[in-house]
Amino acid sequence: MREKSIVILILLVIALTCSLSGALQRIDHMVFDLGQMAFSEPIPDDVLLVTVDEHSLDRLGRWPWSRQVHARLLDALCRARPAVVGFDVAFPEPQSPEVDERLAQAIRRCGMVVLPLVLETESMGGQVIESPPIPILRDAAAGLGRVGVRIDEGGMARSVDLEEGVGAAAWPLFAAELLRVGGEAPVVSAVSPPAEASYELVQDGRRRLRFAGPPGSFPHVSYADALEGRVPAAMIVGRTILVGAAAVGLGDQFSTPVSANALPMAGVEIQANVWLGLRTATLVREMPPGIAALFSVALALVPLSWLPRLMPSSALFSSLAWMLFPVAFSVLGLTCLQWWFPPMSAVLASFFAYPLWSWRRLEVVRRDLDFELRELAGSISGEDDPGQLSARKMGFEQRIAQVQTARQRVRQLEEQRRETLAFISHDLHVPLSCAVQRLESGADCRPEQLLPSLRRAQSMAQDFLHLARAKALDRKDMKTLDLIFLLHQAADELFLAARDRGMRIERNLPAEPLWVVGDFDAIERCAINLLQNAVTHGLSDSSIVLETERGHRGIDGSAREFVRFWVENAGGEYNPEQLSRVFEKFRRGKENDPAGRRPKGAGLGLYYVRTVAAKHGGRAGAEPGVEGKIRFWVELPLAEASMSESHGRST
Amino acid sequence: MRIAYLEDDSEHAAMVYSWLHEAGYEVRWFVSGLECARIVAAERFDACLFDWSVEDLTGIEVMSRLRIKLRQAMPPVLFLTGRNSEEDVVEALNAGADDYLVKPFTQPVLLARLQAVLRRYADDALPQVQDFGRLVVDHGRRQITVDGQVVAMTERETDLALYFFQNTGRLLTRDHLVKVVWGLSANVDTRTVDVHVSALRRKIGITSELGWRLVSVYGHGYRLERLKE
Numbered sequence: 076m077r078e079k080s081i082v083i084l085i086l087l088v089i090a091l092t093c094s095l096s097g098a099l100q101r102i103d104h105m106v107f108d109l110g111q112m113a114f115s116e117p118i119p120d121d122v123l124l125v126t127v128d129e130h131s132l133d134r135l136g137r138w139p140w141s142r143q144v145h146a147r148l149l150d151a152l153c154r155a156r157p158a159v160v161g162f163d164v165a166f167p168e169p170q171s172p173e174v175d176e177r178l179a180q181a182i183r184r185c186g187m188v189v190l191p192l193v194l195e196t197e198s199m200g201g202q203v204i205e206s207p208p209i210p211i212l213r214d215a216a217a218g219l220g221r222v223g224v225r226i227d228e229g230g231m232a233r234s235v236d237l238e239e240g241v242g243a244a245a246w247p248l249f250a251a252e253l254l255r256v257g258g259e260a261p262v263v264s265a266v267s268p269p270a271e272a273s274y275e276l277v278q279d280g281r282r283r284l285r286f287a288g289p290p291g292s293f294p295h296v297s298y299a300d301a302l303e304g305r306v307p308a309a310m311i312v313g314r315t316i317l318v319g320a321a322a323v324g325l326g327d328q329f330s331t332p333v334s335a336n337a338l339p340m341a342g343v344e345i346q347a348n349v350w351l352g353l354r355t356a357t358l359v360r361e362m363p364p365g366i367a368a369l370f371s372v373a374l375a376l377v378p379l380s381w382l383p384r385l386m387p388s389s390a391l392f393s394s395l396a397w398m399l400f401p402v403a404f405s406v407l408g409l410t411c412l413q414w415w416f417p418p419m420s421a422v423l424a425s426f427f428a429y430p431l432w433s434w435r436r437l438e439v440v441r442r443d444l445d446f447e448l449r450e451l452a453g454s455i456s457g458e459d460d461p462g463q464l465s466a467r468k469m470g471f472e473q474r475i476a477q478v479q480t481a482r483q484r485v486r487q488l489e490e491q492r493r494e495t496l497a498f499i500s501h502d503l504h505v506p507l508s509c510a511v512q513r514l515e516s517g518a519d520c521r522p523e524q525l526l527p528s529l530r531r532a533q534s535m536a537q538d539f540l541h542l543a544r545a546k547a548l549d550r551k552d553m554k555t556l557d558l559i560f561l562l563h564q565a566a567d568e569l570f571l572a573a574r575d576r577g578m579r580i581e582r583n584l585p586a587e588p589l590w591v592v593g594d595f596d597a598i599e600r601c602a603i604n605l606l607q608n609a610v611t612h613g614l615s616d617s618s619i620v621l622e623t624e625r626g627h628r629g630i631d632g633s634a635r636e637f638v639r640f641w642v643e644n645a646g647g648e649y650n651p652e653q654l655s656r657v658f659e660k661f662r663r664g665k666e667n668d669p670a671g672r673r674p675k676g677a678g679l680g681l682y683y684v685r686t687v688a689a690k691h692g693g694r695a696g697a698e699p700g701v702e703g704k705i706r707f708w709v710e711l712p713l714a715e716a717s718m719s720e721s722h723g724r725s726t
Numbered sequence: 727m728r729i730a731y732l733e734d735d736s737e738h739a740a741m742v743y744s745w746l747h748e749a750g751y752e753v754r755w756f757v758s759g760l761e762c763a764r765i766v767a768a769e770r771f772d773a774c775l776f777d778w779s780v781e782d783l784t785g786i787e788v789m790s791r792l793r794i795k796l797r798q799a800m801p802p803v804l805f806l807t808g809r810n811s812e813e814d815v816v817e818a819l820n821a822g823a824d825d826y827l828v829k830p831f832t833q834p835v836l837l838a839r840l841q842a843v844l845r846r847y848a849d850d851a852l853p854q855v856q857d858f859g860r861l862v863v864d865h866g867r868r869q870i871t872v873d874g875q876v877v878a879m880t881e882r883e884t885d886l887a888l889y890f891f892q893n894t895g896r897l898l899t900r901d902h903l904v905k906v907v908w909g910l911s912a913n914v915d916t917r918t919v920d921v922h923v924s925a926l927r928r929k930i931g932i933t934s935e936l937g938w939r940l941v942s943v944y945g946h947g948y949r950l951e952r953l954k955e
Contacts, residue, residue: 533830544811556942557920563927564941570934570953582933588924590917595944596812 093420094368103417108332110406124295126321131299146181153185155311159257163319182215189218220249232329237280250350282358319343375424394429451481557588565602613644641708759783802843842895899947
């Protein structure tokens with residue numbers, strides 16, 4: 076639960092930040108543009124643009140033309156009885172009284188001419204002023220509307236304000252006036268001058284335009300052709316006519332989202348698009364930022380409802396698929412409800428949902444993994460030191476490797492258990508049941524007959540216990556001890572056994588103590604095992620040599636002083652292959668003893684030696700000596716004390 | 727000599743009982759630790775033979791109870807343990823046991839250990855000169871000879887050697903040796919004890935060849951044993 080709240084919090088921050096800062100606006104615009112292109116409104120056939128194009132300039136000379144020309148055009152158009160004429164040419168200043176009067180007459184005659192009102196920003200001071208047509212024309216016109224469009228941060232004409240004006244949002248749109256005069260839509264607001272003198276620019280009711288197509292999509296004819304009667308009356312009758320400049324160089328050109336190849340759109344065509352949007356009610360409202368942010372957050376959090384239930388790959392794919400949803404949602408809102416919701420914040424936030432969630436999951440998994448590791452280490456401890464786990468710097472791979480090693484260790488333990496069972500069922504069980512059988516038969520149970528197998532079973536069990544204890548040896552419990560004393564003690568232990576076989580143990584041991592850190596009992600048993608081995612397998616009437624030697628050996632990169640002690644005896648032939656294997660488990664030296672002696676013990680003696688040596692950071696080995704002798708050795712690291720203190724204190 | 731014997735394995739107890747009986751000891755066998763503690767506190771015993779644990783108490787608990795009640799009159803305690811583990815032995819020795827035996831043990835070993843602990847508490851005077859054949863220990867003149875040759879030793883080594891020969895067969899802990907040989911006030915490193923014991927072995931030649939064994943008990947103490955032929 077805590078994990079989930081962390082993810083929710085981070086997603087919340089991402090979604091809100093992106094949404095409110097508008098950082099992803101450009102991408103949002105792209106989505107909008109793609110959406111409007113994919114679902115554009117069909118262009119009706121009752122509209123016609125009459126454009127001042129290059130051809131008209133060729134025919135009628137340089138712009139601006141005499142208003143007489145415009146009057147003639149209006150006469151020509153109105154003869155064909157259009158529904159309404161929008162004359163998107165500004166007449167802010169008088170030209171000459173006669174000409175202005177001539178145009179006013181033409182406008183009045185038509186009775187359905189809408190003139191533009193331009194909101195201009197003064198080049199000095201940046202003050203916005205309203206620039207209506209001269210009064211005579213204004214009085215003659217059937218309507219007056221704003222032709223302004225809103226240019227966004229990217230320089231694109233993207234939206235219009237339904238209401239805009241200096242002092243009050245009082246001026247209707249040019250397109251709205253077209254509709255009103257054409258008798259199609261109710262008046263949005265009456266044209267009335269501002270009640271109070273104010274110089275603030277008021278803008279209200281921003282709507283995004285949905286362009287019907289790239290520039291030139293609306294049916295259009297050349298101004299000159301219309302003026303000179305080359306346009307059939309059928310193209311004009313009953314239609315909404317928009318007159319305006321379209322030639323490059325006349326200004327009044329705008330970049331639009333639908334301008335392919337950066338081809339600008341003429342102002343008059345944008346007005347046509349506004350008119351279409353108003354008529355079909357397809358101008359798009361923008362969702363207020365607060366609500367959009369809430370939507371973004373809600374959409375971004377949705378993946379969390381299924382992420383906890385899915386496995387990584389399906390979770391990934393479902394999250395990627397979900398990223399498309401805000402876009403679809405947005406386009407749907409745009410085309411069906413005329414509401415614009417910028418989707419990219421939600422997309423971005425839901426993009427992060429998966430990695431964030433995965434991160435938290437991985438953390439949980441890591442904790443589980445660590446817990447399991449500790450459990451495993453705990454259950455198999457005694458062999459490996461669990462201190463490795465405390466290294467928090469371990470990477471995931473290492474942790475997994477650790478778990479694998481731990482598992483391997485468990486398998487090894489299983490293997491050991493199997494071996495133990497085999498040992499008990501065979502090596503221990505056989506001599507015991509042998510003895511029981513004899514006792515049960517009742518016939519003759521002389522102790523001499525029973526003792527050997529019972530002793531064998533007992534010594535095997537003991538070997539086994541010793542080995543188990545050796546495997547659990549812990550460095551912490553080791554003490555500094557005198558190896559020489561220990562070796563003497565071991566030799567004493569075997570003295571009688573050796574003498575019984577006519578052997579002598581030669582102690583070539585130094586006079587001074589040699590300190591090693593270790594377990595007295597275990598090392599002593601090692602020495603005893605080696606000596607026992609020599610006594611059992613050696614040739615009778617020979618001598619057994621017990622000797623030590625100090626030396627250096629590189630351990631863990633640093634040369635450490637070590638002591639090697641060995642037991643050497645004449646013991647018949649061992650070939651190298653045999654020598655390399657004598658330290659293995661359940662190996663009983665020479666299985667085919669020529670003397671026919673049964674091997675004593677469980678064959679764990681040398682394995683025990685090797686185990687103990689390893690536990691002390693040393694090693695054990697066997698090698699052929701001189702004159703057919705065989706040498707079993709153990710190397711142990713010397714304690715620090717031995718290096719400085721080579722002479723015993725004698726007080 | 728009265729021996730208190732605590733053991734709950736009747737088969738084993740019967741055998742040990744017969745061994746001790748044959749050797750002339752009067753043995754009282756207990757199965758319950760509580761009863762053992764009660765009786766031993768009330769009556770006089772010369773030595774205790776405690777199994778590691780019986781059903782109601784551990785041998786160490788019985789020993790601790792007795793030690794509180796009897797104080798100086800506490801008889802020597804010999805522990806019998808089935809597990810030959812260092813922790814057990816050290817725990818018993820630290821709790822005040824005099825020696826220990828690991829099961830299974832033989833009659834001679836049991837009797838030898840028992841005699842060794844009993845001797846410490848009896849006041850029988852040692853002979854001035856112990857003659858072990860090749861090895862002669864003269865306590866009066868404070869010298870040890872091997873094959874007629876006097877072994878050259880320092881004062882401290884001589885003290886230690888004589889003390890060992892006075893206590894053959896007994897377990898002498900290092901702490902005890904430090905107290906006796908170096909004196910209570912001495913601040914002696916346990917390793918110093920080891921060094922001196924090693925020196926004894928080397929100088930006198932206390933090895934099985936000479937008929938002696940000097941055994942270290944888990945590095946906790948030493949026992950000088952005569953090798954039985």
